[in-house]
Amino acid sequence: MKRNDENHRPKMSSSVNLRTIYAFAREMYPKRVTTNIQYGTAGFRTRADKLEYVMYRMGLLATLRSRLKNGQTIGVMITASHNPEPDNGVKLVDPKGEMLERSWEQLATDLANVSDMDLQGEVEKIIQTHNIDMGSASSVFVGMDNRYHSPGLLKAVSDGVVALKGNVKSFGIVTTPMLHYMVVCANTNGDYGTPTEEGYYQKLITAFRALRGSNVERGSYKNKLLFDGSNGVGARKMIQFLKRMNGELNVDVYNQGEGKINENCGADYVKINQTVPIGTPATEPYTRCCSIDGDADRIVYFFTDENNQFYLLDGDRIATLYAGYLMDLVTKCGIDLxxxxVQTAYANGGSTDYIEKELKVPVACVPTGVKHLHHKALEYDIGVYFEANGHGTIVFSDNAKQSIRAVADNSELNEEQVEAAKKLLSTIEVVNETVGDAISDMFLVEIILQSNGWNVKEWYKTYVDLPNVQKKINVTDRNVITTTDAERKVVTPEQLQDGIDELVAKYPRGRSFVRPSGTEDIVRVYAEAASKEDVDHLAGEVSQLVYRLAGGIGPEPQLVNNTANGLAN
Incomplete structure (x- = not known):
């Protein structure tokens, strides 16, 4: 490969022979797939049998990334999250627990798509462009969900690291948030916590106990929760938590792994289908239930009433619950924070109105994808971000942490101020700031509901959701749809946005937007309106419009009618 001059030649170690990359790839992980794959908001995700070569190459990339970052630990998580069990995927975790830097997403895409013959040259190009010292230290943490094909894919990642003489540590079966936690712990020399599974359990349990106290039931709050584990790794880890908690949280875990991951269960299923997951035990009306996804980074709550009517408490509800709790504590502390x-276009209009008019908290809207929400949340001293699908968390600035700690340590302040500050410090500990964490989020929901003395009915009645519908339209090429304004407006095809605007204008409180999927050739349609009948008509009409203007395939969407749904006030 051509070099500009000797000064720009990458520093190579004699122990790293880049020729072995091609030889190993050809023999063990050949690229037999002819179609390209793209690193999207959730990394690479497709059928598991098409991923071995990608995993090997991501092991290479993670090692290069670690060396570029002066030996800091990079994470590699093998999961397909809420996708069906035959799928799998991989995403890289940067040193602070954040998603991979955007410029390196393109490097990942390029590296995954080159031929075996060109693989060595592509690696050399990355080394040269970034002047990576190949003799320096590296550290890669690898974790996987509990899909049956994950172990083979984990080995492929590890082999990629070893091919570049990197250091790899496998954590085996862990949730995605656990791997993010491990990465941050390693890169903060333990300041964030101990980088072990037991360290993760103890950090969250200690903070939970500090906030809940010994009085587990209060007001209308009852210590009983049904937990749909989506047959994923989160069910296993929840059981491990419960073994360490001595009944402090009474949780009935179901869908522990007896069925297929995410099949008729899990947060995505509950959110989209607006129904209880399969396997939900028979229980009393208004029993608190929650559902996580396959890798435990999403959570939604739900319940049924005496008529077996279903009610959803999604990411919007969790965000507003968090915000009210945090505002109360910050006000009691007397700190100016x-x-x-932060929401996406999928946030229900009812939640946005409540946040702005009742809580009087600023709301920002960003494109779909946790990396967009996380980045925006960092602009606040306390940033709460959630997608409606239940993926979210809270981030606290250094200024916020220092200000809160100063109040907690100030003996001259009144008892209410100090106590509020101590609660905020424990809240910071129970929150997984690195990424959405279903179990961490669940702990905080339970803490707040117990503090407020609320049952699910009281939580649900804080505001009224506008009826909403989500649909998927299969298309020949999702890239014909482009958007702007945080994905709320269509740019192409040109006639599509005008058509949506005309349809929306027909319905009271109507709103609709469409966006292409980041991983497959489908277009997602979201609609909301003042009544269930209206929103079903609006969603159907927009779906038909997308089908006709964006190259829909298969049967054309049909208009449907549903009965109204709503909890009486």
Missing amino acids: KLGI
Whole structure:
């Protein structure tokens, strides 16, 4: 490969022979797939039998990334999250627990798509462009979900690391948030916590106990929760938590792994289908239930009433619950901190109205994808971000942490101020700031509901959701749809946005937007309106419009009618 001059030649170690990359790839992980794959908001995700070569190459990339970052630990998580069991995927975790830097997403895409013959040259190009010292230290943490094909894919990642003489540590079966936690712990020399599974359990349990106290039931709050584990790794880890908690949280875990991951269960299923997951035990009306996804980074709550009517408490509800709790504690502390909530276009209009008019908290809207929400949340002292699908968390600035700690340590302040500050410090500990964490989020929901003395009915009645519908339209090429304004407006095809605007204008409180999937050739349609009948008509009409203007395939969507749904006030 051509070099500009000797000064720009990458520093190579004699122990790293790049020729072995091609030889190993050809023999063990050949690229037999002819179609390209793209690193999207959730990394690479497709059928598991098409991923071995990608995993090997991501082991290479993670090692290069670690060396570029002066030996800091990079994470590699093998999971397909809420996708069906035959799928799998991989995403890289940067040193602070954040998603992979955007410029390196393109490097990942390029590296995954080159031929075996060109693989060595592509690696050399990355080394040269970034002047990576191949003799320096590296550290890669690898974790996987509990899909049956994950162990083979984990080995492929590890082999990629070893091919570049990197250091790899496998954590085996862990949730995605656990791997993010491990990475941050390693890169903060333990300041964030101990980088072990037991360290993760103890950090969250200790903070939970500090906030809940010994009085587990209060007001209308009852210590009983049904937990749908989606047949994923989160069910296993929840059981491990419960073994360490001595009944402090009474949780009935179901869908522990007896069925297929995410099949008729899990947060995505509950959110989209607006129904209870398969296997939900018979229980009393208004029993608190929650559902996580396959890798435990999403959570939604739900319940049924005496008529077996279903009610959803999604990411919007969790975000507003968090914001009200945090505002109360910050006010009691007497600290001037900037608090904000970050949503996507999928956030229900009812939640946005409640946040702005009742809580009086600033709301920002960003494109779909946790990396967009996380980045925006960092602009606040306390940033709460959630997608409606239940993926979210809270981030606290250094200024917020220092200000809160100063109040907690100030013996001259009144008892209410100090106590509020101590609660905030424990809240910071129970929150997984690195990424959405279903179990961490669940702990905080339970803490707040117990503190407020609320049952699910009281939580649900804080505001009224606008009826909403989500649909998927299969298309020949999702890239014909482009958007702007945080994905709320269509740019192409040109006639599509005008058509949506005309349809929306027909319905009271109507709103609709469409966006291409980041991983497959489908277009997602979201609609909301003042009544269930209206929103079903609106969603159907927009779906038909997308089908006709964006190259829909298969049967054309049909208009449907549903009965109204709503909890009486």
